[in-house]
Amino acid sequence: MKVLVIGVTGFIGSAVAAALTEAGHDVYALRRPGGRATGYHTVPGDLADPTSLERAAAGFDRVVHTGAPLGEELDLAGVDALLAAGSPLIYTTGAAVLGSGSQESEPDPHPVVAWRAEVERRVRAAGGWVVRPGMLYxxxxxxxxxxxxxxxxxxxxxxxxxxxxxxxxVVHVADLADLYVAVVERAEPGTVWHGMSxxxxxxxxxxxxxxxxxxxxxxxxxxxxxxxxxxxxxxxxDIAADRTRRLLGWAPKxxxxxxxxxxxxxxxxx
Known part of the structure; x- marks a missing residue:
């Protein structure tokens, strides 16, 4: 597939882009003006400028968002722009969206990430995917x-x-990258996937x-x-990834x- 990775120079994004490339996909990177080189084909765009994202994300088989949260206004405007592009979106939130919860809980996020529950709702309503990683190492x-x-x-x-x-x-970043490949290739639309080992x-x-x-x-x-x-x-x-393991065959090493x-x-x- 032709895949755009947002946040490719970050801790998650760099591992995801490498894993997708190894799996045979054609990876592109979102690159903001003045951003450093990525080693991948690049598409101009900036998470701090949501109006740039719809054009950047158009025409891809998948768009994988692993960028850092920027706050409620920019994150909600950004996800709306990405969804408007029409390319299937995989969005990264995190276990914190569940608050003090378990894998069966509905989102009850801590105030510092309160808006991410609404981000998840919009992504899933559009047929996209949500990945909730644990603490990364x-x-x-x-x-x-x-x-x-x-x-x-x-x-x-x-x-x-x-x-x-x-x-x-918790989850090792290499295992998490393997999960994104599985979501890109096999996950049913409109679903949430926990990534913790x-x-x-x-x-x-x-x-x-x-x-x-x-x-x-x-x-x-x-x-x-x-x-x-x-x-x-x-x-x-107390959150696990039993469903992720069972349905996607994800097996952290x-x-x-x-x-x-x-x-x-x-x-x-x-």
């Missing part, structure tokens, strides 16, 4: 492990926000990154430094984030 990156590694280096111990016991779904306690993750010790970072202090996004770190989420991060800790400077 692998290839030396992932914003959460990287931030926690930096905190561990700063404080001399692992750090988790709030009380211990909070669980998060396991669930991990954040205090266990902090302890691994802290060399065996961990301490609580009070939510109030974390919020003062990180802003409202700190509230995401206290959402307890990386099944222990703790073992991976112990062997290959992310660089705090990344």
């Amino acid at each position: 692998g290839e030396g990156g992932g914003s959460v492990p990287t931030m926690l590694a930096a905190k561990a280096a700063e404080r001399g111990t692992g750090v988790h926000v709030g009380e211990p016991g909070v669980r998060w779904p 396991e669930t991990v306690r954040l205090d266990d993750l902090a302890r691994t990154l802290g060399g065996g010790t961990a301490a609580s970072w009070p939510l109030e202090e974390a919020t003062a430094e990180l802003g409202p996004i700190a509230g995401l770190y206290v959402l307890d989420q 990386h099944t222990s984030v703790l073992a991976h991060l112990e062997a290959e800790p992310p660089s705090p400077a990344r």
Whole structure:
């Protein structure tokens, strides 16, 4: 297929573009004015300029949106423009859209990502697909492990926000990229797909990154430094991808984030 990937220079998008190319698809990249080279055919467009997106997305067999959220106004205007182009759209949200929920929950997003439930609704109503990844790790990156590694280096111990016991779904970026290929090739229109290989306690993750010790970072202090996004770190989420595995044949190869991060800790400077 001829596939446009939005966010191809990002952590998810770069892995997805490579996996699609390896699977034999013809990958194009959205490139904003002044954006860096991608190594793929490029199409001009800018998520910060929704009016540019309808023209950019026209004529593709699939459009895969892995770009970072820019806020309610731009994200909603952007998804409307992409859908107006008429090319089938695969949109990335995340487990946070479920709030403190499970795989059976209806969207109940934290206020910091509240509008993403409406983004999902619009995409599905148009026959598109939604992918909800868990916390990302692998290839030396992932914003959460990287931030926690930096905190561990700063404080001399692992750090988790709030009380211990909070669980998060997680996924290696290479496994997630394989999921996008499966959605491009096999998923029924109008569907949501969870992308997580396991669930991990954040205090266990902090302890691994802290060399065996961990301490609580009070939510109030974390919020003062990180802003409202700190509230995401206290959402307890028991979310799996059983349906994704069963219906799409998705089989993640990386099944222990703790073992991976112990062997290959992310660089705090990344």
